[in-house]
Amino acid sequence: MNIALNLALILLLLALAFWTVVARETFAAVAGFVSYGLLLTLAWVALSAVDVALTEAAIGAGLTGALLIGAASRLRKTEAAARAERPGPATRVLAAIVATAVAAAIAACVLLLPDPAPTLAPEVARNIASTGVGNPITAVLMSFRAMDTLLEAIVLLFGLLGIWSLGSDRYWGGRPGLAPVAEPNGILAYMARVLPPIGIVVGIYILWVGADYPGGKFQGGTVLAAMWLLLMMSGLLDAPAVSQRWVRLALIAGPAAFILVGLLGVFVANAFLAYPEGLAKPLIIVIEVALLPSLAVTLTLLLIGPPQRAGSPP
Amino acid sequence: MSAPTLFGLCAAVLVGFGLYGLMVHPQPLRKVLSFNLIGNGVFLVCAVIARRGASAGFGGDPVPQALLITAIVVAFAASALAVALMLRQFDETGSSSLSPEVAPAPAKSPAKGEA
Amino acid sequence: MKIAADIFTIVAILTGGFFFLAGTVGLLRFPDTLTRLHALTKADNLGLGLVVLGLAPQTGSVLAGLKMILVWLLVLLASATVSQLIARSARRHGPHP
Numbered sequence: 001m002n003i004a005l006n007l008a009l010i011l012l013l014l015a016l017a018f019w020t021v022v023a024r025e026t027f028a029a030v031a032g033f034v035s036y037g038l039l040l041t042l043a044w045v046a047l048s049a050v051d052v053a054l055t056e057a058a059i060g061a062g063l064t065g066a067l068l069i070g071a072a073s074r075l076r077k078t079e080a081a082a083r084a085e086r087p088g089p090a091t092r093v094l095a096a097i098v099a100t101a102v103a104a105a106i107a108a109c110v111l112l113l114p115d116p117a118p119t120l121a122p123e124v125a126r127n128i129a130s131t132g133v134g135n136p137i138t139a140v141l142m143s144f145r146a147m148d149t150l151l152e153a154i155v156l157l158f159g160l161l162g163i164w165s166l167g168s169d170r171y172w173g174g175r176p177g178l179a180p181v182a183e184p185n186g187i188l189a190y191m192a193r194v195l196p197p198i199g200i201v202v203g204i205y206i207l208w209v210g211a212d213y214p215g216g217k218f219q220g221g222t223v224l225a226a227m228w229l230l231l232m233m234s235g236l237l238d239a240p241a242v243s244q245r246w247v248r249l250a251l252i253a254g255p256a257a258f259i260l261v262g263l264l265g266v267f268v269a270n271a272f273l274a275y276p277e278g279l280a281k282p283l284i285i286v287i288e289v290a291l292l293p294s295l296a297v298t299l300t301l302l303l304i305g306p307p308q309r310a311g312s313p314p
Numbered sequence: 315m316s317a318p319t320l321f322g323l324c325a326a327v328l329v330g331f332g333l334y335g336l337m338v339h340p341q342p343l344r345k346v347l348s349f350n351l352i353g354n355g356v357f358l359v360c361a362v363i364a365r366r367g368a369s370a371g372f373g374g375d376p377v378p379q380a381l382l383i384t385a386i387v388v389a390f391a392a393s394a395l396a397v398a399l400m401l402r403q404f405d406e407t408g409s410s411s412l413s414p415e416v417a418p419a420p421a422k423s424p425a426k427g428e429a
Numbered sequence: 430m431k432i433a434a435d436i437f438t439i440v441a442i443l444t445g446g447f448f449f450l451a452g453t454v455g456l457l458r459f460p461d462t463l464t465r466l467h468a469l470t471k472a473d474n475l476g477l478g479l480v481v482l483g484l485a486p487q488t489g490s491v492l493a494g495l496k497m498i499l500v501w502l503l504v505l506l507a508s509a510t511v512s513q514l515i516a517r518s519a520r521r522h523g524p525h526p
Binding site for chain 1: 317318319320321322323324325326327328329330331332333334335337338339340341343344346347348350351354355357358359361362363364365366367368369370371372373374375376377379380381382383384386387388389390391392393394395397398399400401402404405409410411413
């Protein structure tokens with residue numbers, strides 16, 4: 001991408017970020033944030049990080065946008081009270097000075113980055129053949145830094161536990177979200193019947209192609225989660241009660257498979273999460289196939305929040 | 315000035331905007347928005363470092379890029395937890411204010427939870 | 430042959446961009462929600478279709494071109510659904526600022 005395109009992208013990004021900070025209405029700020037997320041996807045592509053662009057489009061702009069729009073619409077009644085609490089000009093000037101100082105410090109660090117830049121790319125290129133995958137990012141995520149990916153899956157589970165613990169005691173183990181307003185012939189129900197088959201194929205395709213091209217289980221899992229969210233929002237499916245066994249098994253199946261493969265590495269290859277010779281690709285496929293449904297269920301449940309209704313079927 | 319450096323300076327400005335928004339807005343939801351802006355600025359700096367490490371036939375250093383994917387997912391989980399906290403506070407007290415002077419409303423009757 | 434493909438790409442993408450511009454002008458100038466939705470969905474979908482058509486000769490394979498057309502069809506589906514939902518909500522609750 002040439003310099004004019006990058007400059008235009010940067011100016012748009014800054015303008016949207018500025019709008020997000022200064023907009024008066026929270027809903028307008030959230031709308032600005034979602035568009036900012038989509039433009040950030042283009043910024044990742046401009047920096048040759050296509051896998052990160054896919055993740056940003058799916059999770060950063062898509063899921064975070066849905067989360068914040070839902071929150072903004074539910075908190076609409078608090079706008080007036082919040083506006084009464086806005087700080088005076090002295091606080092604003094002080095905040096502006098602090099923000100400018102921090103921004104200047106980061107800009108100085110960026111300008112002072114060492115040249116030539118230190119990099120691990122040759123190391124990755126030297127060792128990528130042993131992992132059996134062609135995409136270097138998948139190789140780093142699933143082989144060289146597999147511990148980080150395992151801990152990330154577990155952090156997601158902890159986040160979900162934190163959200164569940166925020167439900168009220170009466171509805172512990174119940175169904176999240178309000179009861180669906182089912183309009184079986186509505187346009188949303190139509191889309192919820194047409195789109196999920198395509199979405200499931202696309203999600204599994206993104207997982208499978210992530211071995212050699214940009215993609216992977218996070219992006220594919222997010223597409224699957226989005227299809228399930230669409231089905232729940234349209235009223236065709238109800239949110240599952242979180243005390244049901246299949247929900248809990250689906251959540252832990254992925255991380256459990258990951259940990260089991262890690263322990264296998266302890267006994268066969270002398271280190272946790274080390275892959276035995278020649279078995280790297282099959283083990284990576286096992287972990288990814290186990291993690292994909294767990295990730296989809298975790299992301300969906302993170303989005304729809306703590307239980308708010310009784311769990312027994314109506 | 316090369317493209318990665320331009321994006322790095324853009325990231326610095328984004329962090330500045332986010333920090334200002336975090337300090338100035340009283341509502342928690344606006345603070346979460348600003349916090350996400352700060353996070354995205356930091357991710358951009360990391361991607362700039364990855365792009366400058368391009369060699370051996372790859373367009374960028376894959377290790378920081380893989381860590382960025384992890385970071386975006388974990389940032390979403392943190393935002394989800396923050397939003398759940400906000401909504402629970404709103405359900406219980408009717409306001410989403412962080413100020414200690416706002417007295418919490420008495421606990422509402424449980425019937426409000428049914429749709 | 431390559432020159433003809435490049436000229437076709439440039440013309441199609443410029444026309445698509447013009448339609449996007451027309452849709453945005455409609456968004457800014459039309460008086461209420463329903464007319465703005467009309468301007469946005471019609472003009473933006475046509476604009477995206479022209480851009481996809483313009484990019485089709487630049488891809489290396491037929492499969493990539495078909496994938497782009499699938500993307501366009503999915504955007505059509507999503508924008509039609511969303512605009513119907515917004516219109517229904519606008520009619521029910523009155524135009525929201």
